[in-house]
């Protein structure tokens with residue numbers, strides 16, 4: 573470091589014609605003596621949507637010729653590429669155009685959405701593979717059954733009056749028994765609102781070294797801000813934000829973690845494009861400050877499916893991609909379900925039915941290498957009989973524990 577400082581300082585003579593430019597992805601780690609050498613620090617921020625639009629347009633213009641694209645295509649590409657850097661956008665445009673030409677000849681230049689899909693998917697998955705990088709999940713509202721009121725409530729929060737009038741909510745808490753679809757909802761929110769999704773499990777951020785947990789929390793929010801628009805999903809929030817001042821936490825480590833989390837949440841409140849979703853099975857263990865307006869200012873209960881209509885909704889969503897035989901009647905199937913089920917329980921019945929169908933096909937025609945898997949009513953009924961036999965199937969929420977997750981006083985409309 574000393575040597576570097578000496579050499580750079582020597583260049584700083586009145587007649588020097590040398591300019592030193594340095595780059596860094598972690599400016600906060602640079603020693604202050606090095607920082608002092610530079611006259612100017614330029615913060616290169618992630619591209620905003622209008623900037624991405626300009627860059628995509630520019631890249632297409634640079635390729636010359638008439639590509640026959642319309643403005644809505646450029647608009648679409650800029651809206652789905654949040655988190656993409658300059659180089660990614662250049663690759664996206666150039667490689668997609670090149671592929672199109674290779675496939676359809678140099679004269680076929682009418683570009684469509686689909687022409688960009690393959691390169692877009694490659695770049696997006698490479699981006700998400702980077703450590704903890706946010707991704708846009710592939711879960712839509714159709715993948716979630718039942719919960720229509722909850723969906724409407726969440727959508728109004730995201731798209732409704734709050735945003736336009738500037739009275740933005742900064743976060744929502746989803747609470748309820750395990751396996752009821754809280755994670756699924758968070759992913760669908762990110763997909764439907766075309767936002768990046770950063771999922772964090774509470775315990776993953778906790779570290780035994782002093783100050784490291786707080787830094788992990790800071791990093792999550794830093795990442796979220798740089799990937800904005802972004803949904804940050806804190807699963808198992810109770811482990812990260814337990815009630816402060818507990819006697820058994822005499823070192824105060826957890827209190828500091830909670831305080832850091834609250835401070836970061838307050839910072840997010842002023843930013844338009846980062847939204848926080850929390851999920852917990854134990855709302856009673858949370859520090860009340862986290863539910864204060866301006867942080868997770870709305871709590872929504874995601875419960876078990878107790879009526880046949882909502883069970884049917886979940887069943888339909890889960891078997892959406894199954895091939896069903898003509899004898900399958902989902903309406904009558906739900907009457908074979910236990911009275912209280914979580915989405916995960918229904919998913920388990922369906923995957924058991926699917927496995928039964930595969931076994932049946934293999935046993936009936938072992939020599940056939942590939943045959944379509946068609947699930948019959950018998951497969952479902954066999955899987956249901958397992959579900960109602962208590963010694964063979966354990967529901968994800970034992971009836972004794974239902975009450976643990978329910979805190980009706982938090983059902984704020």
Ligand SMILES: Nc1ncnc2c1ncn2[C@@H]1O[C@H](COP(=O)(O)OP(=O)(O)OP(=O)(O)O)[C@@H](O)[C@H]1O
Pocket residue numbers: 715716717718719749750751752753754755756757807851852853886889890914915916917919
């Ligand atoms: N409403 C639903 N519609 C369709 N599938 C569902 C629904 N709820 C749950 N599932 C199924 O159950 C699985 C588990 O759901 P999920 O992980 O979202 O539950 P969770 O409430 O976040 O659980 P936990 O509190 O244990 O983290 C999902 O992957 C999905 O297959």
